[in-house]
Amino acid sequence: MTGFLKEFFNRNGIGVGAIMLGLVLFWTIGLIVLPQLSMLDFSFRPNLPPPEIGGPKDVYTLENYKYLVFGPEGGGQDYNAVDLRVFYRTLIAAALVTIFNLILCYPISYYLGQSEGNHIRIFALMLIIPYWINEILRAFALRIIFGETGVLNTVLIGSGVFDQPFDFIRNDIALYAGLGYAYILLMIFPMYNVIESLDRNQIEAARDLGAPWWRIHWRVVIPYAKPGISSGCTMVFMLSAGALAAPQILGGPSSLWFTQLIYQQFNDNNDWPQGAAYAVVLLVTCIALVLAVMRLFKVNMGDIGK
Amino acid sequence: MSAGVGVDLENLWIRFGDFVAVRDANVHIKGGDFFSFLGPSGCGKTTILRAVSGFLDPSEGKVLIGGNNMIGIGPNKRPTALIFQNLALFPLMKVWENITFSMEIRGASSAERRKRADELLDMIALPDQGDKFPSELSGGQRQRVAIARALCAEPDVLLLDEPLSALDLKLRQHMRTELREIQKRVGITFIYITHDQGEALTMSDDIAVMRAGVIDQIGDGKAIYNDPATAFAASFVGENNVFRGKIKQVNGGEALISTNRSGDLVARISSANQGKLNVGDDAMMFIRPEALAIAPDGASGDHFVTANVTHEEFEGNSYNIFSEGEGGKEIKVSIPNLGQSFENHTGQSITLEYETKNAVVVPAGELAAE
Ligand SMILES: Nc1ncnc2c1ncn2[C@@H]1O[C@H](COP(=O)(O)OP(=O)(O)OP(=O)(O)O)[C@@H](O)[C@H]1O
Ligand SMILES: [Mg+2]
Numbered sequence: 179m180t181g182f183l184k185e186f187f188n189r190n191g192i193g194v195g196a197i198m199l200g201l202v203l204f205w206t207i208g209l210i211v212l213p214q215l216s217m218l219d220f221s222f223r224p225n226l227p228p229p230e231i232g233g234p235k236d237v238y239t240l241e242n243y244k245y246l247v248f249g250p251e252g253g254g255q256d257y258n259a260v261d262l263r264v265f266y267r268t269l270i271a272a273a274l275v276t277i278f279n280l281i282l283c284y285p286i287s288y289y290l291g292q293s294e295g296n297h298i299r300i301f302a303l304m305l306i307i308p309y310w311i312n313e314i315l316r317a318f319a320l321r322i323i324f325g326e327t328g329v330l331n332t333v334l335i336g337s338g339v340f341d342q343p344f345d346f347i348r349n350d351i352a353l354y355a356g357l358g359y360a361y362i363l364l365m366i367f368p369m370y371n372v373i374e375s376l377d378r379n380q381i382e383a384a385r386d387l388g389a390p391w392w393r394i395h396w397r398v399v400i401p402y403a404k405p406g407i408s409s410g411c412t413m414v415f416m417l418s419a420g421a422l423a424a425p426q427i428l429g430g431p432s433s434l435w436f437t438q439l440i441y442q443q444f445n446d447n448n449d450w451p452q453g454a455a456y457a458v459v460l461l462v463t464c465i466a467l468v469l470a471v472m473r474l475f476k477v478n479m480g481d482i483g484k
Numbered sequence: 485m486s487a488g489v490g491v492d493l494e495n496l497w498i499r500f501g502d503f504v505a506v507r508d509a510n511v512h513i514k515g516g517d518f519f520s521f522l523g524p525s526g527c528g529k530t531t532i533l534r535a536v537s538g539f540l541d542p543s544e545g546k547v548l549i550g551g552n553n554m555i556g557i558g559p560n561k562r563p564t565a566l567i568f569q570n571l572a573l574f575p576l577m578k579v580w581e582n583i584t585f586s587m588e589i590r591g592a593s594s595a596e597r598r599k600r601a602d603e604l605l606d607m608i609a610l611p612d613q614g615d616k617f618p619s620e621l622s623g624g625q626r627q628r629v630a631i632a633r634a635l636c637a638e639p640d641v642l643l644l645d646e647p648l649s650a651l652d653l654k655l656r657q658h659m660r661t662e663l664r665e666i667q668k669r670v671g672i673t674f675i676y677i678t679h680d681q682g683e684a685l686t687m688s689d690d691i692a693v694m695r696a697g698v699i700d701q702i703g704d705g706k707a708i709y710n711d712p713a714t715a716f717a718a719s720f721v722g723e724n725n726v727f728r729g730k731i732k733q734v735n736g737g738e739a740l741i742s743t744n745r746s747g748d749l750v751a752r753i754s755s756a757n758q759g760k761l762n763v764g765d766d767a768m769m770f771i772r773p774e775a776l777a778i779a780p781d782g783a784s785g786d787h788f789v790t791a792n793v794t795h796e797e798f799e800g801n802s803y804n805i806f807s808e809g810e811g812g813k814e815i816k817v818s819i820p821n822l823g824q825s826f827e828n829h830t831g832q833s834i835t836l837e838y839e840t841k842n843a844v845v846v847p848a849g850e851l852a853a854e
Pocket of ligand 1: 524525527530532679
């Protein structure tokens with residue numbers, strides 16, 4: 179470590195080195211670690227009006243976490259069924275979005291990674307440019323497509339597939355499409371990166387030995403692309419589970435996303451400790467799930483960074 | 485042992501856009517033969533092999549394996565196995581899985597695969613290495629695993645794309661013998677690609693010499709070496725001294741060439757060019773370094789060459805004398821070391837002689853790059 183620092187300063191000089199190091203530390207510690215730690219701290223405290231903060235009532239408590247599981251003290255139910263349901267539905271939906279995205283993006287990444295020529299650049303550009311547009315605008319654009327009088331319904335009714343409009347929004351189809359679309363690049367690029375470095379001769383060797391296309395993918399391409407697949411899936415899962423704009427705009431009235439509950443706690447109820455506790459639970463659960471799945475598929479942490 | 489499955493290329497053309505990579509190749513490879521394509525880098529060797537294995541469709545012409553036209557049959561359905569220039573072992577599979585991948589495809593059980601892998605590992609002299617990954621093997625070991633993987637598929641024709649080029653000299657020479665032995669043992673047709681004439685000469689039954697997409701000559705090693713069909717074949721295979729000139733006179737199988745630097749010289753017309761060289765044609769005459777000898781002083785005639793010696797070297801098995809040749813090339817004389825004493829000739833003018841049968845004349849043409 180000290181060797182690394184020494185080399186770093188030798189290379190950049192003391193002045194520039196100190197500024198760069200300071201900025202990185204400020205970024206990681208000042209802007210990420212400290213605020214998150216204070217959130218963690220919040221989550222273990224009662225929601226008090228400002229004058230009482232730091233007073234005798236400001237003690238560490240598990241109340242906020244209990245609330246998620248058991249609901250309000252003295253409430254009619256044994257469990258906080260509503261919030262728990264939203265919680266696990268969010269996780270399942272995020273997992274489904276991830277799987278759907280993987281199935282959609284693997285062939286695209288393979289195609290991009292293994293073909294040669296300039297059209298690949300154009301293809302990649304066409305994938306990237308839509309992301310210059312704000313996330314909220316993109317979500318509203320999907321509403322235009324999936325809405326009751328939207329483009330899709332007009333086409334489907336016009337061509338006689340349906341006789342009355344199908345409610346894509348209430349059925350969450352718009353939401354899944356929106357979430358899937360929102361993170362498509364994060365799925366494609368890690369996979370593309372790995373597959374691009376796969377020696378074509380490997381694929382040809384498998385084919386030469388008699389392998390049909392699916393076995394080539396199963397035995398040669400997918401094992402090789404595993405680091406990219408896991409890194410893409412991790413990002414898409416984490417970001418879908420933590421998404422707010424897409425569920426707000428594209429979600430049906432009956433289906434809440436867990437992030438929306440967190441938002442309500444912070445914003446509508448003005449209960450920061452409660453919101454912080456929900457956020458912590460979501461984060462920890464997501465990390466645990468990702469680690470479990472990585473273990474199941476024998477992926478190393480180091481692979482994710484590839 | 486079966487007679488083996490032959491391979492024929494009939495009027496084979498392969499183009500990439502406007503670029504012609506293979507021009508009208510006609511090759512008949514007998515079943516069970518060890519056949520080599522020999523040529524410099526970029527001459528289209530890999531391209532031919534890819535057309536035989538099915539990864540490339542010919543632009544024109546046919547590829548026949550065992551007499552059957554292979555057009556429209558994919559590489560996974562042809563009775564060929566290809567050993568790639570870079571081997572292309574599967575890095576994430578163990579050695580035994582690599583070797584028996586073709587059996588996995590056919591649905592063989594893991595026990596059967598293990599058993600076959602052990603047999604093949606014994607054959608390639610790598611017993612008990614099946615549980616390693618390819619990255620844990622040396623270059624030569626990986627080489628042998630690639631051969632075993634290809635043989636495990638029980639192909640009728642094994643295609644090898646410069647498989648020894650990545651190995652060091654000693655190992656390369658060892659693997660030559662080994663490959664030849666394996667080929668004799670399994671009895672299938674080997675099509676071998678190389679730019680190394682030593683490999684081609686030592687291992688092959690027959691050799692096709694290629695130049696820029698064209699096959700210049702097909703024949704066994706002796707024919708290629710002693711009786712080249714073109715200037716390219718003469719200069720690419722082995723070392724050769726070239727004398728340019730015009731045909732002055734043709735007498736049956738021999739010709740008198742009026743050379744630019746050494747006056748009139750006599751040479752044998754190579755078999756492929758019998759009857760095709762006429763008086764006045766531009767021609768090239770080739771004499772191997774070992775076919776030249778120092779003549780007594782003052783000798784002259786149509787099989788004597790004078791030379792100004794620039795430098796000499798002792799190579800162990802031979803003593804080499806270099807003198808000024810034509811167009812920046814040197815004339816090399818190689819005298820076998822039989823224990824005699826060698827005189828130093830540097831700076832002197834000497835006369836060299838040769839026997840007519842050892843000088844061969846072909847139409848003037850492109851020479852191989854050094
Ligand atoms: N897919 C392709 N598209 C365009 N040109 C190609 C393609 N494949 C090969 N070529 C060209 O065809 C020629 C022959 O290539 P090939 O790979 O057969 O050479 P080679 O004899 O195997 O050379 P080396 O000894 O270097 O492997 C080369 O000039 C190469 O640039
Ligand atoms: Mg090649």
